[in-house]
Amino acid sequence: MLLLAMDTATPAVTVALHGDDAGASDAPAPRLLAAAAQVDARRHGELLLPAVDRVLGEAGRELDEVTGLVVGTGPGPYTGLRVGLVTAAAFGAARGIPVYGLCTLDGIAFAAASAAAGDSAGDLAGPFVVATDARRKEVYWARYADRRTRVSGPAVDRPADLPREVAELPAVGAGALLYPEIFTGARGELPAHASAAALAALAAERLAAGEELPAPRPQYLRRPDARVPAGYKAVTRA
Template sequence: MLLLAVDTATPAVTVALHDGTSVIAEESQVDARRHGELLLPAVDRVLAGAGMRLDAVTDVVVGVGPGPYTGLRVGLATAVTFGSVLGVPVHGLCTLDGLAYAAGLEGPFAVATDARRKEVYWARYADARTRTGEPAVDRPADIAEQLAGLPVVGAGALLYPDSFPDARAPEHQSAAALAALAAERLAAGGEFLPPLPLYLRRPDAQVPKNYKVVTPK
């Protein structure tokens, strides 16, 4: 088994290889505006660092979000393309699940990432492997009471300390954690999400409702 994991749902452009036992190579760069530019070179470097070729990959794992439209689709399109070219399965995982797994907390906690517009993408967890509800997007102040007393993992917690006073690491997503979680689920016969984007809200760009009528003179 050789898993290639990628995630671009957050400002982190992150790639990892997992051989079914452990992570053998990984790379992450935080740059919210250069996902498309950074991802493929990162894949090349991770493969080279592990001494592997792309055609050795048996499974592709991709974070499906939630995340902003532009960044999220870079990782998904790349993962689906790799899967098609290589003829291997593409497994989707919630990006928040990767952060929860990386945090490794035992008791109840939450994960929150930056959703921009003064909002966060978030979800609650019973432990590092068990999400207890569907991901959502909300203003921090609107969910502060629900999460009172809980540790909150991720960049969203660090951005809004008044709402999430017990912020915890990691701040950014790690494909290494995503790959390790996927390897566990594959070994246990667990379920995955389809490699489709989890946006939770409409994109910023909208088709105008009313077009201006231009008549020839």
């Protein structure tokens, strides 16, 4: 199994390749082969395909070797989120391979908790919350029992409207860092944006366990920021 993962639901454009080493004869356990990430909220479309090419090149693999695609389904702003979803769908259709969707917040939870294991500041073995920037002074958030188990969300809310028992949990993600007065347990030393490497690892675990992964359907949670201008002046022929 060779999984190509990508996520564009946050300001990070992130791509990863996860699977077996090419030509390995002893069938080693699948692992991260290559990854790339760049934070730029305005250049998702410009950065994604070069990142895919770079990751495949670093791993010494070709796109036609990929057996499955994993894409972050958000929640996230409409335009950025669509870039990853459409690209994954195009690759899947062109190669005739499955495309799996995973919640972007699940990837952040998996990455943050993995990074926190053994950290001197304390791990995330217990309940915690992931929050990303939803703009409009809101956050996308979800609550987790551990790095693999989401127990509520995703949802979108103003930070001040979150239940107190959620806001006081250890928190990771760029949204938590934006509102430290609300997320009093924010962990700034842990990953703040989406991680394609974490999405790929989580998908590989679930597929190996025989789980059926969700279809890649976007989780917008609200209407797009863009609006069709109102009050057009009617133009008629003379």
